[in-house]
Amino acid sequence: MKKDRPATEKKIYDAFLSILKVKGPQGVGINAIAKEAGVSKELIYRYFGGLKGLLLQYAQKGDFFKSLLVLDDKEKSSVEDLKQFAKEGTKELRENKLTQEILRWQLLENNKETKDLFKYTNSQIGKIFAISDKDTSLNHAFQLMIGGYVYFTLLSKFNKTFITTDLTKEETWVKFDKALEKTIDLFNEK
Amino acid sequence: MKKDRPATEKKIYDAFLSILKVKGPQGVGINAIAKEAGVSKELIYRYFGGLKGLLLQYAQKGDFFKSLLVLDDKEKSSVEDLKQFAKEGTKELRENKLTQEILRWQLLENNKETKDLFKYTNSQIGKIFAISDKDTSLNHAFQLMIGGYVYFTLLSKFNKTFITTDLTKEETWVKFDKALEKTIDLFNEK
DNA sequence: AAATATTGTTACCGGGTGGTTACAAATATA
DNA sequence: TATATTTGTAACCACCCGGTAACAATATTT
Numbered sequence: 001m002k003k004d005r006p007a008t009e010k011k012i013y014d015a016f017l018s019i020l021k022v023k024g025p026q027g028v029g030i031n032a033i034a035k036e037a038g039v040s041k042e043l044i045y046r047y048f049g050g051l052k053g054l055l056l057q058y059a060q061k062g063d064f065f066k067s068l069l070v071l072d073d074k075e076k077s078s079v080e081d082l083k084q085f086a087k088e089g090t091k092e093l094r095e096n097k098l099t100q101e102i103l104r105w106q107l108l109e110n111n112k113e114t115k116d117l118f119k120y121t122n123s124q125i126g127k128i129f130a131i132s133d134k135d136t137s138l139n140h141a142f143q144l145m146i147g148g149y150v151y152f153t154l155l156s157k158f159n160k161t162f163i164t165t166d167l168t169k170e171e172t173w174v175k176f177d178k179a180l181e182k183t184i185d186l187f188n189e190k
Numbered sequence: 191m192k193k194d195r196p197a198t199e200k201k202i203y204d205a206f207l208s209i210l211k212v213k214g215p216q217g218v219g220i221n222a223i224a225k226e227a228g229v230s231k232e233l234i235y236r237y238f239g240g241l242k243g244l245l246l247q248y249a250q251k252g253d254f255f256k257s258l259l260v261l262d263d264k265e266k267s268s269v270e271d272l273k274q275f276a277k278e279g280t281k282e283l284r285e286n287k288l289t290q291e292i293l294r295w296q297l298l299e300n301n302k303e304t305k306d307l308f309k310y311t312n313s314q315i316g317k318i319f320a321i322s323d324k325d326t327s328l329n330h331a332f333q334l335m336i337g338g339y340v341y342f343t344l345l346s347k348f349n350k351t352f353i354t355t356d357l358t359k360e361e362t363w364v365k366f367d368k369a370l371e372k373t374i375d376l377f378n379e380k
Numbered sequence: 381a382a383a384t385a386t387t388g389t390t391a392c393c394g395g396g397t398g399g400t401t402a403c404a405a406a407t408a409t410a
Numbered sequence: 411t412a413t414a415t416t417t418g419t420a421a422c423c424a425c426c427c428g429g430t431a432a433c434a435a436t437a438t439t440t
Contacts (some may be wrong), residue, residue: 149339
């Protein structure tokens, strides 16, 4: 057996990401990660300080919401910015499994282990909503619809449909996008 | 020890509901239920056919979404109906912990054990969305916003805020309600 | 080359899980 | 009253979990 700590650390970290992506928060555990990495779990404690440390490092690296930060430099909010974000943001959300599982995680628990992780992710999301005006009906409607988008995205992992709405069809998500866009327009015409 | 099968069955069933309400889907297990009921777990297998049977019975009793079915008899959808449901439905959702945990459950898994349970709950929700016209932007916007409402409700169990939005304040939910109502209005004025 | 430090594995611990078996106690039946 | 059935408990099983201690193998330093 060769000795290569950096490579081993990467194997562990990658295994963690892989499990989170595939199995979700429920699958994330010391034993599962060690097995996936093909490494003794003792090393996870030694190199990362256990699962807690692994999460912390993950949070600080911030391997999520990457493409959602395109609007980061914008100072003011315009209707077009809002519409652009809605379109790009929802697309990114549907494609980034890792981000989805972190959002799912937030619906399950919020303890001292995950606290830091969620703190970082929320700071990322916060940048997004900073571009729309505060405390208006549009803002609240926008938040609700984005929330709904998240909800349906998470739901689509285990459910093919929401009632009669087919969550597997790309067409459905296009319609959601259009509804979102139209709502923004209606609020602005007023 | 007295022998009273009906009483024992009720203790088991109530324990199941209590655990689901307090601990959520993650807390539901044979041992936990037996302990909460103060009864040997063997009886759960004997009387209900294990956890699976317990879930099935729960699904068929349908102790959820009760107050959401006030619109059950309505045949056609009117704007006022939609607004009324939005208001009453979201209120019910926020108050019914049991319903919340079933919705949370759907975000975690959908296997043969929970399949029947979700089938029944979804048929209940289906009645709600049947009152709004299919395949319009309003319908999709409405779905998104209700989805967002569910999302924020589930989120509020572990998170006090969504970014800057305080999920503990009643005021916040009032604003969400107003945003929902206003959106319906805007779509209808058009 | 010898001693030391680092990397990695194995085996174990206490505790919890779902599930079953064996047995005791209470009730119903003969 | 004696026998059989139902109700209930306790102990056990194999298997998982997170966590740790003991030990082997490889690098590094002296």
